[in-house]
Amino acid sequence: MIELEGLTKHYGDVRAVDHLTFTVRPGIVTGFLGPNGAGKSTTMRMMLDLDNPSGGTVRIDGRHYRELRDPLRVVGALLDAKAMHGGRSAYNHLLCLAQSNGIPRARVREVLDTVGLTSVAGKRTKGFSLGMGQRLGIAGALLGDPRILMFDEPVNGLDPEGIHWIRNLMKSLATQGRTVFVSSHLMSEMALTADHLVVIGQGKLLADTSMAGFIKENSRSYVRMRSPEQERLREVLRGAGIDVTPGEEGALEVEGEDAAHLGELAARHRITLHELSPQSASLEEAFMRLTAGSVEYHAHENHRPPESPAESPSEPGAGWGTDWRKKGS
Ligand SMILES: Nc1ncnc2c1ncn2[C@@H]1O[C@H](COP(=O)(O)OP(=O)(O)OP(=O)(O)O)[C@@H](O)[C@H]1O
Numbered sequence: 001m002i003e004l005e006g007l008t009k010h011y012g013d014v015r016a017v018d019h020l021t022f023t024v025r026p027g028i029v030t031g032f033l034g035p036n037g038a039g040k041s042t043t044m045r046m047m048l049d050l051d052n053p054s055g056g057t058v059r060i061d062g063r064h065y066r067e068l069r070d071p072l073r074v075v076g077a078l079l080d081a082k083a084m085h086g087g088r089s090a091y092n093h094l095l096c097l098a099q100s101n102g103i104p105r106a107r108v109r110e111v112l113d114t115v116g117l118t119s120v121a122g123k124r125t126k127g128f129s130l131g132m133g134q135r136l137g138i139a140g141a142l143l144g145d146p147r148i149l150m151f152d153e154p155v156n157g158l159d160p161e162g163i164h165w166i167r168n169l170m171k172s173l174a175t176q177g178r179t180v181f182v183s184s185h186l187m188s189e190m191a192l193t194a195d196h197l198v199v200i201g202q203g204k205l206l207a208d209t210s211m212a213g214f215i216k217e218n219s220r221s222y223v224r225m226r227s228p229e230q231e232r233l234r235e236v237l238r239g240a241g242i243d244v245t246p247g248e249e250g251a252l253e254v255e256g257e258d259a260a261h262l263g264e265l266a267a268r269h270r271i272t273l274h275e276l277s278p279q280s281a282s283l284e285e286a287f288m289r290l291t292a293g294s295v296e297y298h299a300h301e302n303h304r305p306p307e308s309p310a311e312s313p314s315e316p317g318a319g320w321g322t323d324w325r326k327k328g329s
Pocket of ligand 1: 011014015016034035036037038039040041042043185
């Protein structure tokens with residue numbers, strides 16, 4: 001179990017982590033979600049005593065990281081896949097870690113096998129792709145067979161097969177009763193992996209909720225209807241006791257009703273439909289709504305190329321990217 005109590009980190013004026021209090025429990029995958037710059041890596045570094053908090057505490061199974069006798073046997077982490085000696089082979093990299101932490105040599109072969117790197121165990125890591133580096137980093141995290149695992153953006157650089165593999169690995173580690181804490185800036189990724197979600201923005205806690213609860217609250221399902229006789233359609237629906245809300249571009253949105261039932265109702269009243277489509281708001285949209293006020297770097301929508309000569313940039317610096325520069329200045 002990992003317990004954070006008022007954890008805070010300032011870098012000069014920047015509040016990278018701002019009074020975070022939450023608990024990461026065993027037996028489930030906890031997703032740590034936030035936009036770029038939200039403070040995820042800083043939080044994880046403080047959990048592992050790689051950075052000193054400006055305030056608050058982190059407890060790993062009830063103790064501070066520094067008090068752990070064999071830290072690698074208690075908590076394994078992948079923070080930066082590139083943080084390894086490029087001149088060493090994968091095997092030797094893991095062997096050094098094992099020997100300096102009192103872990104039997106036989107364990108090195110086991111974890112290389114678990115992450116699928118046995119065939120390249122003798123190769124120097126500087127020739128490794130990002131995906132291979134991620135796998136080796138994960139092998140290092142698993143080396144001490146720890147009860148707690150932390151992964152910072154582990155799917156970065158992995159191909160679809162690798163992403164599938166890591167999802168399954170995390171779930172099986174949690175099924176074994178371990179505490180699995182994994183960061184990501186992609187809601188879609190977390191939706192497939194995590195049982196619980198901790199969401200932060202600009203260092204602050206925005207949500208601490210079960211994934212199922214988050215999905216229930218945020219994945220709104222509705223049917224979009226469009227008709228050339230929109231007003232009559234609205235009246236017919238209302239007459240049948242069905243609540244209607246106005247949607248985008250004059251469409252009608254109906255929640256809690258089956259599309260087929262709505263279509264039959266319209267047909268009975270001889271109303272022509274141009275659209276009858278079941279919709280569900282994506283979790284990614286819900287995440288973006290939740291973190292909207294705390295995104296550090298915004299892209300701007302206004303990046304359409306000029307369509308006509310009249311719209312063409314007339315002076316250096318006009319047109320493409322001007323909006324971006326203005327916001328940045
Ligand atoms: N060593 C440092 N010195 C100064 N500022 C820092 C330092 N490390 C992080 N920051 C700042 O702290 C904030 C949080 O950064 P952090 O890397 O923890 O975010 P993150 O959520 O991990 O982002 P990303 O998803 O982009 O990795 C950012 O504003 C970042 O610029």
